[in-house]
Structures are given as structure tokens and as C-alpha cells.
Amino acid sequence: MKTYLRILLSFLFLFCVTISFSQEKAVPFFExxxxxxxxxxxxxxxxxxxxxxxxxxxxxxxxxxxxxxxxxxxxxxxxxxxxxxxxxxxxxxxxxxxxxxxxxxxxxxxxxxxxxxxxxxxxxxxxxxxxxxxxxxxxxxxxxxxxxxxxxxxxxxxxxxxxxxxxxxxxxxxxxxxxxxxxxxxxxxxxxxxxxxxxxxxxxxxxxxxxxTSYNGTLPLAAATxxxxxxxxxxPIAPNTSYxxxxxxxxxxxxxxxxxxxxxxxxxxxxxxxxxxxxxxxxxxxxxxxxxxxxxxxxxxxxxxxxxxxYLNDMEPMKAALLMAHGFNDWNVMPEHSYRIYEAAKKQGIPSQIFYHQNGHGGPPPITMMNRWFTHYLxxxxxxxxxxxxAWIVRENDNPQEPTAYKEYPNPDASSVTLHLQKEGLKTGVLINKKSKNQGKETLVDDHNISGEDLAQAESSKNRLLYVTPTLSEDVHISGLAKITVNIASSKPAANLSVWLVSLPWNGEKDAKITDNIITRGWADPQNYKSLTESEPLKPGKFYSMTFDLQPDDQIIPKGQQIGLMIFSSDNQYTILPKPGTELTIDLDKTSLSLPIVGGEKAIEKAFKKN
Known part of the structure; x- marks a missing residue:
């Protein structure tokens, strides 16, 4: 009996030592x-x-x-x-x-x-x-x-x-x-x-x-391809996906x-x-x-x-799970960089999520999102x-650590609404969802000495054309790619074309958020009206039709504001700056803006109705 007890005690001792030793080993743990x-x-x-x-x-x-x-x-x-x-x-x-x-x-x-x-x-x-x-x-x-x-x-x-x-x-x-x-x-x-x-x-x-982040966010995608x-x-956080x-x-x-x-x-x-x-x-x-x-x-x-x-051209071999992150107001590495890769990854069946916030360059997803991603895949x-x-989107006034979850980006409930231009753009023309004939043509004069911010706030200006919606009686949720079709003539063989979508009245306070004013932007060369790979000098006075996307966005424009489409030429923070004087003429009847609106036509009709 004593021998049996000694053996039992020895076994218990070794068992306890083993348990103690195993408890001392440090290993990752998860909650x-x-x-x-x-x-x-x-x-x-x-x-x-x-x-x-x-x-x-x-x-x-x-x-x-x-x-x-x-x-x-x-x-x-x-x-x-x-x-x-x-x-x-x-x-x-x-x-x-x-x-x-x-x-x-x-x-x-x-x-x-x-x-x-x-x-x-x-x-x-x-x-x-x-x-x-x-x-x-x-x-x-x-x-x-x-x-x-x-x-x-x-x-x-x-x-x-x-x-x-x-x-x-x-x-x-x-x-x-x-x-x-x-x-x-x-x-x-x-x-x-x-x-x-x-x-x-x-x-x-x-x-x-x-x-x-940035170039450091580009290289993970480069490796993955x-x-x-x-x-x-x-x-990748704010990655440059195409130089x-x-x-x-x-x-x-x-x-x-x-x-x-x-x-x-x-x-x-x-x-x-x-x-x-x-x-x-x-x-x-x-x-x-x-x-x-x-x-x-x-x-x-x-x-x-x-x-x-x-890198969009190199994605076929890619299989790494992808969590993209970007700011809708990143005007350095613009939000299209993540959008185009995210769309391609989804089509390839790669596990993918996207996190967007309303600020500028950089800005990682919340640590909990990153942690869950790496915990699962690594x-x-x-x-x-x-x-x-x-899709996870930080709404305009929310904490970046508390994004709102959506089924997808762009919002699946968004559909394109076409808005048309009515004359008086040198002052303030109208941007409306009903087309009016015989609006004619309007001309602006390029001058890079005047900033886009000043042009958007001017009551009138010969250097830009501005068309605004009725004052919104309901919030309007934009989600996806806005697209402009412009019919344009230039007084010279080459001209810059800049387009801003703005929220008005402009908030000029020092503490104004960028979302108070800028909705999205786009730039184009009318010489490339046929394609990106083919340009030709413009014949002065001849009209050319060109369609291009503005930068992707997801923004709620609050009621009481107006959505403004501003067309101008040289953007002094972004483009080459030729001598002032080039004239751009827009055919209003053949120019339109397509906006991706959550709720589509019904939402716009409701927002455009007077209270």
C-alpha cells in the first residue's frame, strides 16, 4: 500500500511540474x-x-x-x-x-x-x-x-x-x-x-x-501581385496603386x-x-x-x-486577403487608388474589405479591424x-475609431441620378434633375491666380461656371462615382479642365471641416476626349464631348445646403499654370452630371421639394 501511495504521489508531482512548466510557456492568446x-x-x-x-x-x-x-x-x-x-x-x-x-x-x-x-x-x-x-x-x-x-x-x-x-x-x-x-x-x-x-x-x-501607409502601403500590394x-x-493604407x-x-x-x-x-x-x-x-x-x-x-x-x-494590370496572381483603407478627402493619393483595386479584388474572389474615412492622407482602420484581419489570416x-x-465608413462627425458598417461600397442602395445645367453659370446657374432645352453656351476665362476656394465663394466670376441645386429639404447621401459629361470648346489647342463638386454655402470658418465644402473633384485634358492613350490638339472653337469620373466619395450632404457643380480651367494647387486668358465654352444642353444617390431619383425629388 505504501509503495502504491509513493508511486501515486510521484505521478502527481510530475503531473504538477508538467502543468506548471506548460503554464510558464508564453504563447499567443485570443479573446x-x-x-x-x-x-x-x-x-x-x-x-x-x-x-x-x-x-x-x-x-x-x-x-x-x-x-x-x-x-x-x-x-x-x-x-x-x-x-x-x-x-x-x-x-x-x-x-x-x-x-x-x-x-x-x-x-x-x-x-x-x-x-x-x-x-x-x-x-x-x-x-x-x-x-x-x-x-x-x-x-x-x-x-x-x-x-x-x-x-x-x-x-x-x-x-x-x-x-x-x-x-x-x-x-x-x-x-x-x-x-x-x-x-x-x-x-x-x-x-x-x-x-x-x-x-x-x-x-x-x-x-x-x-x-x-502611402508608399509603404503601395509595396504590400506590389508584393501581393x-x-x-x-x-x-x-x-494597405492610402496606397498609390498607379503612378x-x-x-x-x-x-x-x-x-x-x-x-x-x-x-x-x-x-x-x-x-x-x-x-x-x-x-x-x-x-x-x-x-x-x-x-x-x-x-x-x-x-x-x-x-x-x-x-x-x-498594379491593376498585375493583379491576376494575387490571392492575399485585402483590407483597404483610405480617406475620401485624400488629395495627395486620391481615393480612386484604393477603389479601383478593391473592385478588381472582389471580381477575382479575393477576401476583401474596405475602410474609408472623411479625412485626408493616411489614417489606418481601427486597431480592432486590423487585429481581427491578421488574427484570422495569420x-x-x-x-x-x-x-x-x-465596407466601413466613418461618417462626417463620427470618431474614426467608430465607423459605420455597410453591406458594400458603393452603397448598394445608390443609383445614378442625372442633373442638368441651366444658364447663368457666371453668377449662379441651376443644377436640376429636369432637362430644359435651349440653355445655350457659356464661357469662362482661365486665370490660375485665383484659387478654386475663392472661385467657389464668389457671387459672380468670369473665371468659372457654377451651377447649384435647390436648397436641400432632406439630407442627400452620395455614394460612389460621380460622372460628368461635358461638351466643351477651347480658344487654344490645349487647356486644363477642372471640376469641383461643392457644398454651399461655403463654410469659411477656420475650424471648418473639408467635408463642409468639398464633396469631390476631377481633372481632365480635353485633348484626350477619345481615350487616355490618344490625344490630339483641339481646333479652337470646335466642340468636343468628354466623359470622366470624379473621385469616389461617400458623403451625406445635410439639408439646408446646396450641391454646386463648378467648372473652371487651371487649378493652381494641381495643374500646369499657363498664362491667363484661355477661354473655355460649355454647351449647357449637352453637359450633365451623374450623381450616385442613395435612394436614387425618389431621394432627389424629395430633397429638391420646398419645405
Whole structure:
């Protein structure tokens, strides 16, 4: 009996020790479908941090050696002490080692006639930060404590990565692919840039998610278009998905908001922080040859150069789950960039959701949305995220952390309503859902010295045409793409065409939100009335018909306001600025605006009725 008790006690002791030992092991845990902070993963001083170089499949700096990308890793100590394997959140960027200063001459001169070459701009060199910098600390505090390894890399030709920046070229897709291949055991990593000692990612589960904002949000999409195995989910925030759409608009040379005169070669100079000894080769091959021959600031046409930097054209291999995020009032990387990719992803059957807010550039989804996305696709937790609402929109006065859920974007209850123009646009014409014949033609005179904001607020102006709806007696919910068809003649062979949709009366207070005034905007080159790839000089006085989309939007215009359509020529924050004086004439009977309205015609009829 005593022997039996001793055996039993020994068994209980070993069982307790085993339980105790297993309880001491730190592992990710989940509540409400989200990865929770693990105290044992949350001590920064204990994190293991190291850098390395991953070998790619390309050579873009002319040294006859495969380019290597500089990579840094931050992981919990348990990935060594307890052989714990974890999924990876990966962020890559061309900005981590510094950028060029916005000195005089970096940007193109925009004060010249349309169709004429601008004077050559100055090329500015980037002074790289540090010889062996910590690539970045972004996202580490957010994700490492929640049971992820965070990996950063500098994109080609930046920081301590080999290669050349190409601003949307194939190497900027293949570079993160190589890093993901290394994380999955398919590519080689080395302890030194030129060394032969290999590094293995033994701590990786082979499940990778990517995120980032702006250019850093573009590169997750670039990686995903390669179809690389192991990239399970991406969350691009305000990504540039087409460099043509970033630097051109419907055939027009148009700058991103806040960077008048920027073009793709300017961005190349801005980010080129790589090896100084390799810069001359990259400048000659990429900037001074490929970009110079392809960017075409004369016509603004879409060509093979731009098609090769449009990720919509590369999406067929993509399978990573996609959570897009963008601001409807992002006039830098405009909201069409996310919209066009989201639409294509849905058609391909890729798991997709979209988050839109009412502010400007940047702005991630709420942490709970990101957490659920990565928890499901990287940790494999069945949290039902794939059944969540497909569209999440922050309403005009709401907290960005509290978006409203919708079945889809655009709102499925929205349908197009055609609004027509009635004369007196030099003062205030009428925008109405009933067509009136014989409205005639009206002419504006271009003058880039007057801002769009001032034109929208002017009681009358020869420099714009403005048409407004009746005062709304009910809120009007716009959701989707507004479209304008304009019949136009120019006094010169080339002209800028700018269109704003505004909410009036204009709120001129200092604390006014952009949604108080700007609904959406669009720009076009009438020379491209046939297509984006074909432009031709306008015959002065001849009318041409052109249809194009304005930027996507989802906005509720409150009752008491009026919706205004403003047509003008040069937009002094975005377009080339020729000498004032070009005349644009609009045929009102052949010009119309199509608005996507929730509730369609019935909603507009109700909103246009007087109280």
C-alpha cells in the first residue's frame, strides 16, 4: 500500500511540474477574435533584434551581382528560449534611411504653356542617415506584444539595400517577395551585405501579413501581385496603386495635392538614399533614360511606361486577403487608388474589405479591424472576419475609431441620378434633375491666380461656371462615382479642365471641416476626349464631348445646403499654370452630371421639394 501511495504521489508531482512548466510557456492568446497583449512578449529590453540581407533574383544597380535587401527583425525572446514560432507583420519602405530636402529646383516648373516643355529641373542628392541604421521601429509596439514578429526592409536603392529605386518597377515588387520567400525558407539571407554566412528564419511560421501607409502601403500590394506563397493578408493604407493616376488625371498632367510640380522622376530623386557609388549608374539607366523617355509631361497620355507601373494590370496572381483603407478627402493619393483595386479584388474572389474615412492622407482602420484581419489570416483563428460587413465608413462627425458598417461600397442602395445645367453659370446657374432645352453656351476665362476656394465663394466670376441645386429639404447621401459629361470648346489647342463638386454655402470658418465644402473633384485634358492613350490638339472653337469620373466619395450632404457643380480651367494647387486668358465654352444642353444617390431619383425629388 505504501509503495502504491509513493508511486501515486510521484505521478502527481510530475503531473504538477508538467502543468506548471506548460503554464510558464508564453504563447499567443485570443479573446473576441483578436490577439491579446501577452505580458511575456511586452518587454522591449528582452526583444531579440538583428539585421541581415536577403538575396533577390534581380540586379538593378549594374554590379553583376544579385541585389540584396537590408532587413531587420524584432521578435519576442521566446522564439529562441522556447522554440516558439510566430507569424510575421512585415513593413517595407523607401523612406527609412531619409529623403531629399524639398530644395528649389527639385520640382518641375509648372508656369509654362500647355504642350511646351518646362525648363530642366535640378537633381538633389539624398544624404543617407547613418551607416547601419535601425531600419524602423514602426508597428513594433503594436504587434510584438500581441504575438507577432515584426520585420522591416528598405526597398531597392534605399538605405543599405542594393539596387536602384524604380518607383513602381518590377524590382519593387520582387524585393518584398524575396523577403517573404526567405521568411518561408525559400530564399537566402546573409549576416552581411557582401558575406556568405547564412541566416535562417527558423522562428517564422511561414504566415506573413503586410501593412503600411502611402508608399509603404503601395509595396504590400506590389508584393501581393507576385502571388508569393506565404503572404496571407495585406492592409494597405492610402496606397498609390498607379503612378499614372498619381501624376496624371484623364490625360492631364496633374500634381498630387501639396506637391505642385512633382512627377515620378522627382520621387525617384527624393527616395534615392542607397549606395552613393551606385547612384550614377541608376541615375543614367532609370531616371535619365527610362523615366525621361516614358513620363511624357507634354501630352499626359497613358503609355507602356505608365502601364508597367499600374498594379491593376498585375493583379491576376494575387490571392492575399485585402483590407483597404483610405480617406475620401485624400488629395495627395486620391481615393480612386484604393477603389479601383478593391473592385478588381472582389471580381477575382479575393477576401476583401474596405475602410474609408472623411479625412485626408493616411489614417489606418481601427486597431480592432486590423487585429481581427491578421488574427484570422495569420494565426488561423476562426473569428468570422470573412463574414463581417464589406465596407466601413466613418461618417462626417463620427470618431474614426467608430465607423459605420455597410453591406458594400458603393452603397448598394445608390443609383445614378442625372442633373442638368441651366444658364447663368457666371453668377449662379441651376443644377436640376429636369432637362430644359435651349440653355445655350457659356464661357469662362482661365486665370490660375485665383484659387478654386475663392472661385467657389464668389457671387459672380468670369473665371468659372457654377451651377447649384435647390436648397436641400432632406439630407442627400452620395455614394460612389460621380460622372460628368461635358461638351466643351477651347480658344487654344490645349487647356486644363477642372471640376469641383461643392457644398454651399461655403463654410469659411477656420475650424471648418473639408467635408463642409468639398464633396469631390476631377481633372481632365480635353485633348484626350477619345481615350487616355490618344490625344490630339483641339481646333479652337470646335466642340468636343468628354466623359470622366470624379473621385469616389461617400458623403451625406445635410439639408439646408446646396450641391454646386463648378467648372473652371487651371487649378493652381494641381495643374500646369499657363498664362491667363484661355477661354473655355460649355454647351449647357449637352453637359450633365451623374450623381450616385442613395435612394436614387425618389431621394432627389424629395430633397429638391420646398419645405
Amino acid at each position: 473576441n477574435g483578436e490577439a491579446q497583449i501577452v505580458p511575456e512578449f511586452s518587454e522591449p529590453k528582452a526583444w531579440i533584434r538583428h539585421d541581415l540581407w536577403v538575396e533577390t533574383e534581380f540586379d538593378t544597380d549594374g554590379d553583376d551581382k544579385l541585389d540584396r535587401m537590408h532587413v531587420s527583425v524584432t521578435r519576442p525572446p521566446q522564439t529562441d528560449s522556447e522554440d516558439l514560432k510566430l507569424p510575421v507583420i512585415y513593413v517595407t519602405s523607401p523612406y527609412f534611411a531619409g529623403v531629399a530636402r524639398n530644395e528649389d529646383g527639385l520640382f518641375w516648373d509648372v508656369k509654362h504653356e500647355l504642350g511646351e516643355a518646362a525648363k530642366e529641373r535640378t537633381h538633389v542628392e539624398v544624404k543617407r542617415m547613418g551607416e547601419r541604421p535601425v531600419i524602423s521601429n514602426s508597428h513594433i509596439l503594436k504587434w510584438v506584444p500581441r504575438g507577432y514578429i515584426v520585420v522591416h526592409s528598405s526597398s531597392p536603392g534605399t538605405g543599405l539595400s542594393d539596387g536602384s529605386p524604380t518607383v513602381g518597377g518590377d524590382n519593387e515588387s520582387l524585393a518584398p517577395k524575396a523577403v517573404i520567400d526567405w521568411l518561408c525558407g525559400r530564399a537566402k539571407g546573409y549576416t552581411e551585405r557582401d558575406g556568405n554566412e547564412e541566416v535562417k528564419a527558423y522562428w517564422s511560421t511561414g504566415k506573413v501579413g503586410m501593412t503600411g 507576385t502571388g508569393v506563397e506565404g503572404l496571407e493578408a495585406i492592409i 499614372y493616376h498619381y501624376y496624371r488625371s484623364n490625360g492631364l498632367v496633374r500634381s498630387p495635392g501639396g506637391y505642385l510640380g512633382e512627377d515620378i522622376d522627382v520621387l525617384y530623386d527624393f527616395i534615392h538614399s542607397g549606395d552613393e557609388s551606385k547612384r550614377a549608374y541608376s541615375n543614367r539607366v532609370v531616371r535619365n533614360t527610362e523615366m525621361k523617355n516614358g513620363l511624357d509631361r507634354i501630352t499626359g497620355d497613358y503609355n507602356d511606361f505608365w502601364a508597367g507601373r499600374d 494565426h488561423g483563428i476562426d473569428n468570422g472576419v470573412e463574414n463581417d460587413a464589406k
